Amino acid sequence: MKSLVSTLIAAIALLAGLFASAAVKADQPVDVALVLAVDVSRSMSAEELAIQRDGYAAAIAHPSVIRAVEQGLHGRIALTMFEWANDAHVREIVPWTLIETPQDAEDVSTIIREDQTIGQRRTSISGAIRYASKLLLDVPYQADRLVIDISGDGPNNQGAGVTRARDLAVEAGFVINGLPLMTTGGFGGQFNIPDLDEYYRRCVIGGPGSFVIPVNDWAQFPEAVRRKLVLEIGGRVPEEPARVYRAQITFGQPYDCMVGEKMWRNLRERFFLDP
Numbered sequence: 001m002k003s004l005v006s007t008l009i010a011a012i013a014l015l016a017g018l019f020a021s022a023a024v025k026a027d028q029p030v031d032v033a034l035v036l037a038v039d040v041s042r043s044m045s046a047e048e049l050a051i052q053r054d055g056y057a058a059a060i061a062h063p064s065v066i067r068a069v070e071q072g073l074h075g076r077i078a079l080t081m082f083e084w085a086n087d088a089h090v091r092e093i094v095p096w097t098l099i100e101t102p103q104d105a106e107d108v109s110t111i112i113r114e115d116q117t118i119g120q121r122r123t124s125i126s127g128a129i130r131y132a133s134k135l136l137l138d139v140p141y142q143a144d145r146l147v148i149d150i151s152g153d154g155p156n157n158q159g160a161g162v163t164r165a166r167d168l169a170v171e172a173g174f175v176i177n178g179l180p181l182m183t184t185g186g187f188g189g190q191f192n193i194p195d196l197d198e199y200y201r202r203c204v205i206g207g208p209g210s211f212v213i214p215v216n217d218w219a220q221f222p223e224a225v226r227r228k229l230v231l232e233i234g235g236r237v238p239e240e241p242a243r244v245y246r247a248q249i250t251f252g253q254p255y256d257c258m259v260g261e262k263m264w265r266n267l268r269e270r271f272f273l274d275p
Contacts, residue, residue, distance in 0.1 A: 031072035032233055033143035035132040036081040039152035041123045049117045051218050057112040059225040061105040068233040069099055076100035077233055078141045084128035085120030087159035096140055124159035125152055125204060129176065133169045146174045147232050153181035154192060155199050155260030163257050166206045175207030179228060180214045193259060203257035
C-alpha cells in the first residue's frame, strides 16, 4: 500500500512540475505541437495495452527522438497525450508539455509508464480526431507545425464519419499521421479488417506529408513509434521506405470508409446489441 501511495505522490509531483513549466514557458516557439492519440478500445488485450504504453514511454525518451528535438530550429517541441475509445471517452495522460532536454523526455516517459489503462468499448476515430483538433486549437505555444499522431487497431464504428473529421482537421491546418495496429489478441477480433493500413491511408490521415506506419506484430511497435516520432519532430516526409505509406491521391477503386459502421450495424442486428 505504501509503495502505491508513493507512486501516486511521485506522479502527482511530476504532473504539477509539468503544469508549472508550461505556465512559465507558454510564449516560447516550438518546432511542432504534437498530439498523441492512443487507442484503448476493448479490441486490445491488457497485455497489448501495456506494450503500447511502454512503447510510447520508451520512444519519447529514446536518444534518436531526443536528437531529433535538439536538431530542430527551436530545439524544443510541445507534446500532449490522451487515450480514446468510444465517442464519449477521452482521458488525458500527459498535458501540454515542453520537451527540450533529455530530462524533460524522461519526466514524460515516467508519467506514461506509471499510468494505468482500462479498455473501453467501441472505436471512434472521428471522436479522437475532433478532441485532438480541439487541443491543437488551444495549444499554449507558438508552433511551426501542428500534428495529430493517431494509433488504433480497427476502423471507426461509432460517432461522426471519420472522413468528415479528417477533412475538418486538415482544413484547420493540421496534419494527421497514422499508426494502424494490424494485430490480434483482444476481445473484439470480429472488428478487425485485413487492410487496416489502407483504411488509415484512405480514410484517416491527411495534410501535407502525412503518412502511415503499420504495425503487423507487437514486436515492431517500439521501433515504429520511434520512427514515427523522429519523422514528425523533424518535419520530414518519408521517402516510401518499406512499411511507411504516404497519403496520396488514388485513382483506383473507391474505398468504403464506412466499413466499421457497417460491421457494427450487422453485428448489432444479429445479436440485438445496443446502438
